[in-house]
Amino acid sequence: MADSVITLSDVAAAAGVSLSTASKALNGTDRISEATREHVRVTADRLGFRHNALARSFARGRSQTIGVLTHRASNPFTRVVLATAATELGAKERAILLYDARMEEQHDVTESILQLRARRIDGVIVIGTSTSFRTPSFSSRFDVPVINAFTVPEDPQDTTITADDYAIGRLAISHLLSTGRRRIAHFTAEPHDMAAQRRAEGAGQLLAEAGLQWAAPVRFGRWREEWGEQAATELLAEVPDVDAIFCGSDAIGRGVERVVRAAGRQVPGDIALIGVDNWESLMHDQRGTRHLTTIDVGLEEIGRRVANRLLEGDLEPGTQYVEPHVVIADTA
Amino acid sequence: MADSVITLSDVAAAAGVSLSTASKALNGTDRISEATREHVRVTADRLGFRHNALARSFARGRSQTIGVLTHRASNPFTRVVLATAATELGAKERAILLYDARMEEQHDVTESILQLRARRIDGVIVIGTSTSFRTPSFSSRFDVPVINAFTVPEDPQDTTITADDYAIGRLAISHLLSTGRRRIAHFTAEPHDMAAQRRAEGAGQLLAEAGLQWAAPVRFGRWREEWGEQAATELLAEVPDVDAIFCGSDAIGRGVERVVRAAGRQVPGDIALIGVDNWESLMHDQRGTRHLTTIDVGLEEIGRRVANRLLEGDLEPGTQYVEPHVVIADTA
DNA sequence: AGGGGAAGCGAAAGCGGTTTCGCAAATCAC
DNA sequence: GTGATTTGCGAAACCGCTTTCGCTTCCCCT
Numbered sequence: 001m002a003d004s005v006i007t008l009s010d011v012a013a014a015a016g017v018s019l020s021t022a023s024k025a026l027n028g029t030d031r032i033s034e035a036t037r038e039h040v041r042v043t044a045d046r047l048g049f050r051h052n053a054l055a056r057s058f059a060r061g062r063s064q065t066i067g068v069l070t071h072r073a074s075n076p077f078t079r080v081v082l083a084t085a086a087t088e089l090g091a092k093e094r095a096i097l098l099y100d101a102r103m104e105e106q107h108d109v110t111e112s113i114l115q116l117r118a119r120r121i122d123g124v125i126v127i128g129t130s131t132s133f134r135t136p137s138f139s140s141r142f143d144v145p146v147i148n149a150f151t152v153p154e155d156p157q158d159t160t161i162t163a164d165d166y167a168i169g170r171l172a173i174s175h176l177l178s179t180g181r182r183r184i185a186h187f188t189a190e191p192h193d194m195a196a197q198r199r200a201e202g203a204g205q206l207l208a209e210a211g212l213q214w215a216a217p218v219r220f221g222r223w224r225e226e227w228g229e230q231a232a233t234e235l236l237a238e239v240p241d242v243d244a245i246f247c248g249s250d251a252i253g254r255g256v257e258r259v260v261r262a263a264g265r266q267v268p269g270d271i272a273l274i275g276v277d278n279w280e281s282l283m284h285d286q287r288g289t290r291h292l293t294t295i296d297v298g299l300e301e302i303g304r305r306v307a308n309r310l311l312e313g314d315l316e317p318g319t320q321y322v323e324p325h326v327v328i329a330d331t332a
Numbered sequence: 333m334a335d336s337v338i339t340l341s342d343v344a345a346a347a348g349v350s351l352s353t354a355s356k357a358l359n360g361t362d363r364i365s366e367a368t369r370e371h372v373r374v375t376a377d378r379l380g381f382r383h384n385a386l387a388r389s390f391a392r393g394r395s396q397t398i399g400v401l402t403h404r405a406s407n408p409f410t411r412v413v414l415a416t417a418a419t420e421l422g423a424k425e426r427a428i429l430l431y432d433a434r435m436e437e438q439h440d441v442t443e444s445i446l447q448l449r450a451r452r453i454d455g456v457i458v459i460g461t462s463t464s465f466r467t468p469s470f471s472s473r474f475d476v477p478v479i480n481a482f483t484v485p486e487d488p489q490d491t492t493i494t495a496d497d498y499a500i501g502r503l504a505i506s507h508l509l510s511t512g513r514r515r516i517a518h519f520t521a522e523p524h525d526m527a528a529q530r531r532a533e534g535a536g537q538l539l540a541e542a543g544l545q546w547a548a549p550v551r552f553g554r555w556r557e558e559w560g561e562q563a564a565t566e567l568l569a570e571v572p573d574v575d576a577i578f579c580g581s582d583a584i585g586r587g588v589e590r591v592v593r594a595a596g597r598q599v600p601g602d603i604a605l606i607g608v609d610n611w612e613s614l615m616h617d618q619r620g621t622r623h624l625t626t627i628d629v630g631l632e633e634i635g636r637r638v639a640n641r642l643l644e645g646d647l648e649p650g651t652q653y654v655e656p657h658v659v660i661a662d663t664a
Numbered sequence: 665a666g667g668g669g670a671a672g673c674g675a676a677a678g679c680g681g682t683t684t685c686g687c688a689a690a691t692c693a694c
Numbered sequence: 695g696t697g698a699t700t701t702g703c704g705a706a707a708c709c710g711c712t713t714t715c716g717c718t719t720c721c722c723c724t
Contacts, residue, residue, distance in 0.1 A: 007680060018704045023682060030683085031701060050450040055680035058390035059709055065397075065427050070419075074632070079415040086414070087405040090430035093447060095397050098422035115425060118382040225623045251612075254586075254623070262593060280583075291557045291586070300406070339710060350674045355712060362713080363671055387710035391679055 006049050015043040026051075053093075057120075065095040066310060067116040067124045069109070069138065073100040075129040077299060081149050082127055084303030092311055097121065113141050123310045125149055131163050131195040145315050149306040150299065152194055157317045161305050163297040164321035165195045169202025172246045172274050172295055175326050177206075181244035181272055183215040187231040187256065188248030191220040196248055199276065203246055215242045223248065228255025236263050244272040244332065250279035253292050257331065268293075272332035281327070290329030298322035338381050347375040358383075385425075389452075397427040398642060399448040399456045401441070401470065405432040407461040409631060413481050414459055416635030424643055429453065445473050455642045457481055463495050463527040477647050481638040482631065484526055489649045493637050495629040496653035497527045501534025504578045504606050504627055507658045509538075513576035513604055515547040519563040519588065520580030523552040528580055531608065535578055547574045555580065560587025568595050576604040576664065582611035585624050589663065600625075604664035613659070622661030630654035 012022035017036060024030040025040035057063050066089055070078050086096050097119055099112035116124065123144050128135045128151025137155040139146040148160040176184055186203055189196040200218050207213060216239045221227035228247060232255065235242060245260075247253035253275030257267055265271050278296035301322045309315065344354035349372060356362040357372035389395050398421055402410050418428050429451055431444035448456065455476050460467045460483025469487040471478040480492040508516055518535055521528040532550050539545060548571045553559035560579060564587065567574060577592075579585035585607030589599055597603050610628035633654045641647065 009680080019681085020683080020705075021703055024703090027682080031703085033702060036702080050446060052680055053451040054386075054390045054393070054395055055709095056682080058386045058711090059680075059682045061386070061709070063386055068422075073415050073419040079411050082415055082418070083405050083411040086418070086428070086430045087402075087432045090400075090432060095427040095429035095451070096418070097425075097427035098418045100419045100422060114382060119385040119427070257590075258593065261590065341710080351711085352675075352713075353673055355710095356673090359712080363673085365672060368672080384710055387679095388712080390681090390709085391711045391713085393679070 005052075006047050007052070008049070011040065011044045011047055011049045014047060015040045061120060062122050063095075063120045064093060065097055065119060065121050066307075067119070067121040068096050068098045069101065069112065069124060069126045070098065070129075071101045071127075071135065072129050073098065073102070077150060078127050078129050080299040081303040081306070084300045085125060085127075085149070085307040088304050088307035089311070092307075094122075094311070096125075109138075113138070117142070123147070125306055125310065126151070128152070128162075131165055131198075132189070132193045134194075145310060145313070147306055147310050147315065149302050153319060156319065158319075159309070159315045159317055160319040161302050161309070162319060162321060163195075163299070163302065164324060165198035166202035167321065168276055168295050168297060168324045169199035169204070169246075170206040171324050171326060172199075172276065173203045173206040173210075175274060175293075175328075176244045176246065176272055176332060177210055177212075179244075179268075179272060179332060182212060183239070183242045184212070184244045184246060185214060185216045185235055185239065185242050186218045186246045186248070187228060187235075187252050188218065188220055189223045189227075196220065199248060215239050221252075223251055225251050225255035228252035228257075229259050230255075232256040232259035236260070236265075242271060244274070247273060247275045250275035250277045250292055250294050253294070253331070257292070268331050274326075274332040278327050280329075290327060291331070293329045293332035294327050295324050296327050297324050337384075338379050339384070340381070343372065343376045343379055343381045346379060347372045393452060394454050395427075395452045396425060397429055397451060397453050398639075399451070399453040400428050400430045401433065401444065401456060401458045402430065402461075403433045403459075403467065404461050405430065405434070409482060410459050410461050412631040413635040413638070416632045417457060417459075417481070417639040420636050420639035421643070424639075426454075426643070428457075441470075445470070449474070455479070457638055457642065458483070460484070460494075463497055463530075464521070464525040466526075477642060477645070479638055479642050479647065481634050485651060488651065490651075491641070491647045491649055492651040493634050493641070494651060494653060495527075495631070495634065496656060497530035498534035499653065500608055500627050500629060500656045501531035501536070501578075502538040503656050503658060504531075504608065505535045505538040505542075507625075507660075508576045508578065508604055508606060508664060509542055509544075511576075511600075511604060511664060514544060515571070515574050516544070516576045516578060517546060517548045517567055517571065517574050518550045518578045518580070519560060519567075519584050520550065520552055521555045521559075528552065531580060547571050553584075555583055557583050557587035560584035560589075561591050562587075564588040564591035568592070568597075574603060576606070579605060579607045582607035582609045582624055582626055585626070585663070589624070600663050606658075606664040610659050612661075622659060623663070625661045625664035626659050627656050628659050629656050 008022055009019050012019045022040050025032050025037040124142050124146040126138055127149045131152050134154045135151045137158050139158050148158050150162050153160045219231045245256055247256055253273050257273055260271050275292050275294040278294050280290050340354055341351050344351045354372050357364050357369040456474050456478040458470055459481045463484050466486045467483045469490050471490050480490050482494050485492045520532055551563045577588055579588055585605050589605055592603050607624050607626040610626050612622050
């Protein structure tokens with residue numbers, strides 16, 4: 001017997017019980033005396049038996065596999081959510097089957113959906129690339145649970161776990177205020193970008209609550225270093241006494257920092273800088289020190305929660321936000 | 333019939349052939365007349381039939397699933413490889429089952445391996461976190477193909493696809509030379525880090541071939557911004573006429589850049605800077621402009637190749653290197 | 665015309681479990 | 695002590711597809 005792999009009937013035979021009894025004993029289903037149950041367990045262990053997951057999935061009609069739909073798996077944010085969700089699912093013996101929408105511009109998403117159904121997946125995770133724009137709803141196209149991650153759902157009834165841009169804005173300002181800053185500016189992305197809007201809105205509101213206002217009107221541009229450079233150059237000319245800049249992304253922050261330093265201002269002495277994304281942790285794997293103070297939007301938490309809620313069958317409709325947190329470093 | 337899903341026997345019945353004929357017709361196996369084959373195909377399409385992947389896997393004993401072993405799925409480099417491999421595999425209808433070693437410090441990797449075998453996976457991808465250190469070999473522990481990605485294999489006979497640190501070093505210097513630099517320095521990580529060693533070695537060799545030598549001895553430290561700052565500060569004091577710095581990572585490069593600019597030197601006018609990692613693409617999803625000139629080590633290419641070679645059964649033993657490439661931006 | 669081989673198809677045996685159902689023995693109520 | 699339940703277990707159907715094997719028919723060759 002050393003040659004091949006042991007099946008449940010081997011166990012049953014060795015334990016002197018029927019196949020069905022062995023199955024029930026190991027699964028804890030149906031009524032089986034504690035004595036036999038234990039006896040079967042022991043023999044199974046002794047033989048080194050493991051269920052054939054394929055056979056089992058087939059018999060149960062459940063694949064232990066979760067489908068994942070991404071719009072752009074090459075997006076770094078998507079990847080974080082994907083990797084953490086996959087890790088979480090792997091720890092619970094679930095495989096994932098990933099379909100990236102970009103690869104299917106030809107045979108559209110419908111094909112992927114059919115494939116997923118053919119695999120008899122137990123659930124679906126739809127990962128967005130950002131909270132900047134709405135993504136279409138897929139929930140009605142599956143007969144299994146669907147849960148959205150890191151996106152602004154089209155249908156508010158869809159179960160969604162995502163970043164809280166409003167809270168991000170508030171948190172950034174709150175941190176700057178707590179370090180004594182009062183003349184604060186904000187650079188962010190395009191005005192029609194929802195994430196940019198909400199962060200600006202949250203920030204503006206907290207500022208107002210503190211009885212303050214922006215040191216200069218919010219500057220909308222792009223999520224890029226070069227935009228940070230440009231905006232900072234303009235700002236320093238117009239509002240020289242600014243003492244803090246809330247940068248809508250870490251990339252913007254990097255550009256801003258160069259210009260601010262080049263202008264001879266100390267960071268954070270003269271001007272404090274705070275970004276959003278925790279870019280460095282995306283590069284540095286948590287360890288070590290940071291340079292740019294930033295807001296972590298909680299992508300890993302999103303990945304974990306989305307996986308766990310799907311497994312637990314907790315599919316309460318509506319959007320759930322993860323709490324952002326400040327990552328303090330050198331610049332604020 | 334509208335209620336439930338259609339099975340192969342439904343197709344067979346509708347086509348007026350036997351179940352086995354229908355199976356063979358759709359699979360293209362065995363001898364079936366072209367007429368019947370086509371007829372079955374058409375009927376299957378008409379009914380909207382799709383194979384039940386679970387039943388099929390079970391019958392064939394092959395799961396269409398690839399196991400992935402990571403040492404630290406939270407590592408950003410690992411994630412890139414993981415995400416691209418998963419995308420590639422998904423496009424070919426393969427699921428992945430991810431086990432992250434870190435989650436199993438208790439019940440060690442052996443347990444994961446047993447689980448993977450129970451799933452009857454068709455192959456294994458082992459993703460390392462870097463080319464800095466060797467990772468143990470798993471190939472002997474599976475009876476299916478195993479392929480390593482982004483790692484230095486312990487056993488040189490293991491099929492491995494990884495980054496070419498030696499070429500990275502050469503390429504960085506080659507680019508700097510091509511832009512006319514001659515007084516070049518190099519900052520990198522710990523001296524016992526293999527990636528650091530090889531990059532330095534490749535770089536040094538190309539320099540020698542050009543009849544040059546380092547403007548200052550290679551400085552070994554860490555992969556971090558703060559190390560870049562420190563090394564640059566020291567260097568500028570000792571070797572003021574340096575005209576280029578090859579930074580072992582983009583993080584180091586960022587630190588170096590701050591110090592160089594703060595010292596009043598132009599970048600790249602006075603001093604050119606080149607890093608390694610393509611950190612910004614890891615953040616920016618390919619689009620838009622860059623700031624730091626860098627070497628892309630080819631992580632995505634590794635992910636793609638590893639997936640495809642596994643699917644194609646191309647498991648020639650030994651290490652295959654992916655070619656790095658220069659990403660030109662503002663600093664060199 | 666007769667024999668051998670190939671082509672085309674169907675019957676049926678798995679693949680390795682889960683699950684329904686029925687039956688005998690044990691337990692309970694009175 | 696009898697009938698009604700409950701408990702514990704086994705027989706067998708089933709999940710939906712693949713694959714072996716054998717049977718018939720057709721073709722070709724001599």
